[in-house]
Amino acid sequence: MGCGACMTTPRKKGGERREEFIYHRMDPTDVHAVARKHARGHYCLCPIHGPDDDADLIRDTYKDLGYRLNHTEFFMIRSLSRIPRVVSPVTLKRVTTIKMAERLAKTAARRQILPEHVDAEDPPMRVYVALVKDDIVGWVNSVVADKATYCGGMYVQPECRRQGIARALLAKMLRDDRKGGARQASLLASHAGAKLYPVVGYSEVGTMMVLTPKKK
Structure with missing residues (x-):
């Protein structure tokens, strides 16, 4: 038995939102039919x-259905027993204020977080920033899903990389994940x-293909 979900990526300036159908062990033909029926763009x-x-x-099965492989990403998990x-x-x-x-x-x-989530008591998302002389040089977010969390975004400005900022942001996020x-x-x-995430204890358990319809 498989499982799946539909997510909508943020709209880029001047562009359209893109829907992502994420799933595991579902029949490609069935997913293709659902996407064609329900996708709004x-x-x-x-x-x-x-x-x-x-x-x-x-990959070849989806190629026959009219899709091409855009890129792959790695699905990783981490126990929160020790950080x-x-x-x-x-x-x-x-981030706990609208100003920040x-x-x-x-x-x-x-936008990285909705206004109503900024100071909520038990928010569905938390966002953290790294500051150098009050300038934001990095950020990470954590999305809450029952007894698990999902890191939906991690970024450090290029000029500030290789200084341990990403590792520090992740460790702070993970500690609050466990506290929650x-x-x-x-x-x-x-x-x-x-290459970064194993340094803070994440392990790879799977690979996600990102497949887009071939242009006609």
Whole structure:
């Protein structure tokens, strides 16, 4: 039996939102039919497969259905039983004011957290920023899903990388995840990110293909 969900990516300036159909062990033909019926515009199919699955067969099956492989991402998880202590080289703060949320939106060029989640008692999302002389140089967010969390975005400005800022942000986020009752954290990583996240304890458990309809 498979499982799946539909997510909508944030709209880029001047562009349209894209719907992502993310799922595991579902029949490609069924997913294709659902996406064609319910997608409201641009969309992509995102099947997640394990290390023992035949990735070539999966890719070829979707190719026959009219899709091309755009890129792959790595699905990673981390237990929250133990979290290493990390000394941060910069100031780390959780976004708890509208003013800081607006500053972050300006820096990131898009909104990172909804106003109603900023100071909520048990928000469905938490966002953290890294500050150097009060300038935002990095941020990360955590989405709450019952006893688990999902890191939906991690970024450090290029000129501030390789200083341990990303590691410090993740450690702070994970500690608050555990404090909030979560037992496991997860994320999707790019090829570059897949080199960072194991440093703070994440392990790869699967791969997600991002498939888009071929242009006619």
